Amino acid sequence: MNQTHANKITISVLGPFQVRDGDGVVLPLKGAKNQALLAMLALSPDMSRPRRWLEDKLWSTFGPEQASANLRQALSKLRSALGPSADTLCADRSSVSLDPRGVTVDLLEEVVPEDDRIELLQGIDVRDPEFEDWLRQERAALLSKLAKASPSDSRGILINCRALTEDPGRERMLGEVLSNQIGENIAEQVRAWRQSECDGPLPEGAPTSDVQVSTQLIPNGDGGHALFIKATHQPSARILYSKLQQLDRLEDILTAEIAVSRTVFEAADQIIGKLPHVLEKDRPETRSTALSRLGLYRMFSFEKDALREAYGLMDQAFKRDQNGIYLAWASMIRLTQMIEMAEADQQPLLDEAVELHYRAMELAPDNVLVHAIVSKVRGTALGDTAGVLDLAQNAVERNPASAFAWKSLSEALILSGDLDGAFTASARACLIARTSPFKHFWDTGHCIVAVACNRPQEAIEAGEAAVRSAPLSRPAHRHLLALYALEGQLDKAQAVAEKLAKIEPGFSLDRLVNDDSYPVRTLRNKGMLEPIRALL
Template identity: 70%
Template sequence: MERPRRWLEDKLWSSFGPEQASANLRQALSKLRTALGEDADLLQTDRASIGLDEARLRVDLLEEVVPGNERIELLEGLDARDPEFEDWLRQERAQLQAMIARAGPKEIRGILITCRVDETAPGRDRMTCDVLSNQIGENISEQVRAWRQADPDMIGSTDAPQSDVMIQSQLVHEGNGHMLFIKAIHQPTARILYSKLQRIDRLEAIMQSETEIARTVFEAADQIVGKLPHVLAKDRPETRSTALSRLGLYRMFSFDQDALREAYGLMDQAFRHDENGLYLAWSSLIRLTQMMELAEADQAALMEEAVELYYRAMELDSDNGLVQAIVSKVRSTAFGDTAGVMDLARTSLERNPTSAYALKSMSEAYMGSGELQKAFDTSARACSVARSSPFKHYWDTGHCFISIACNRNDEAIIAAEAATRAAPLSRPAHRSLLALYAATGELQKAQSVAEKMAKIEPGFSLDAMVNDPAYPVRTLRNKGLLEPVRGLL
């Protein structure tokens, strides 16, 4: 993100002399700084070059996301009226078109995952490792279109295709326990996608999917999925859909109005590349979030679309545990169907007891059925399992709400603080923290959060939060936690 001054002058003012071109560039930079306002320091200049602050910018084409419209044009409509610039622009546009052509639709065959174990290990250890590797594979196949493949060497298959990812688990006795080593490799390039060494005191911890094991399984799958777009061939639909959906999750879990709209578009693109019901389920949750956050004017239309999307998701992938967990959340809000929500959540968790998403849906199902202690304990476990996730604030925010509903305000504050640390722009977590601080008499902290809310939520006011019945703080209002906020008005 840096070019020499002379390069820019040559491309934008090729017909001017050096002194005039330099003067024009200085004038253009001055106008840019004025237009950028508070963000003027994005421009980084010295006597020889001009650059941009890479850490503060996002460039879609550098995020593995290739435009789906083959007719799209780079910098469409931009005209600098300089022949050198036009030559440069033609070359860049040609490169983009070549990229789009290379990424054209191909056969969707799914990602192949081989789960390999140490054949020399004792029978019980070997089976335990096989269970663990397959749990990681199951978590991956919930998030992308994937097939778990039996180890060709173990079954004597000579013509099986090479897998994309190989997951290996090994156990070594040490003292009264075992050392567990997990490694995931991208087979074609031998790149290590994930590895971890962990002590296991009891083998039953693996067989029973206890929290420490569930955390490792969830973490391994999450990191492997995050790296797949960087190692798989770019012309595979699975590559593009995984990259698009992953980026969509980052946008969705920001809870920002514009980001939610972008997240929906990204999930829609992912589905067009690979008709996986998971992307429809995520889209349904995005619409529900937009409705709950009052991000759009037509609330009824959002609800109607959320329901339609989750029906389609279940039609396509009703046996996907992650789809079931997401649909459980949407169904709870849309219909308040306690029995149906519990059934979906329980099925999701039985299918994948290591999924933090399934645990979260189960905790909310318990909450809906009035089983508060089970709801709190299951939510706390979900937070622990998702501790290393880049979206951990999603679980912390949910645990904050459940803690409030259980009248455990101290735990709610801890969860809300964790959520705001992980996601400084998350509005739901900040709203809860504001009310909780006010309720516990920490008015200075509450005022500080209110000032932060005014920056991250356009039009925010304490008056609206307390007095507007449509403002999205139903749990806080039901628990009487908005009354202390009046002291800040």
């Protein structure tokens, strides 16, 4: 079975039981035993159990025939509630299972809760002694997992950066530059050290690296080179990333051309995403990486409850490993909550964003990504145009392969009045981040920059790209609604308005047009909201 994004489901067993579809919408699964049936399958080996085992756990006081009938009825109700995802639930004469390709379970995603008081399947009330026994065992296993995840001293992730080549000159030097750029991009987002072998063999007693990033440049006969990049987890020899691409000019590495920058950014992003799955679970940098990664997914949804959860995850990451990058992300989350009006009282959010950005800079003064993140906070919260531009320019100069740095420069140039420069910087950020799982973040930003630069068609293209990547993205939909209306495409504008009414509680066209506090400042300043009145 080929599972599409829309048909995949996410099952939450930490805290109250909940099931969401591929768009993040909560599915209405009623009945404690129906919920328990799905939870037991989700937590079972291979997500499969014999029918008789399930019947014994949920209907132990019933006779075999009645228990079997009850299971059939429960399966029917579950399939109905799952809707388009019904095929995820499989059953034959002997067993019942979930298709692992279509299911994500929070407890199995490497991130266990920080607070050991959180309860597995909190509040579920099945009232069957066999199920209660199973639940006690599962909760005990969770407590054991939490105990094993208690942190040890943080030593940082060790990344061995090397160039594989027989030529000791130019090719080797450029290969080393590239592998170090990938290592540096990783070290901006997690606590890490880079280790080089290019000056000779490692000294005796040197620690074994966690990750090895190697590059190889091979002349292809027409003046160009084949570039092969591979990153492996050294203790297990697992490949975390590999890519083969063509380089027409070796100088592209030194000038950070788009194709090279995209590869560097992509490699670092994919390696970081896999680190929690390969590093020892008792290392604080492992836990913090997993927590912060999950926090980014929550943050870039821009949804009220998800933003609150994102802040909590970054706070947990910082408690595990006091790296300033987590404070910088927390600062940005607070600012986003303020902009999105996610909380009623805005001033405390602003004050905390400012305080967090100062602490982030104190703890990580040399971290380029921290500079890129806090530049937005300085611009929005403090109105420090000169300071914002200085931070953003420094970030781009030191790491031209960072899509975050180019986005921060774009926003700084908007503040300083350089609209053409802002558009160019934003477009470059989008190209670098094209393969990122958070691609919609850059596309949405580019849509807003294009609006500021009076380029409605480019804004529409960027907004449409954002909603393709993130169908529930509120900011992108808001801007597309106004842009479609501006272009006279009222049918499209009306369709977007209907979508916003579903994904944004309290949304209305009247609020969008007439509420000055609604988060569409650039559209309002440009007078682009007036055409929407045709839909009122």
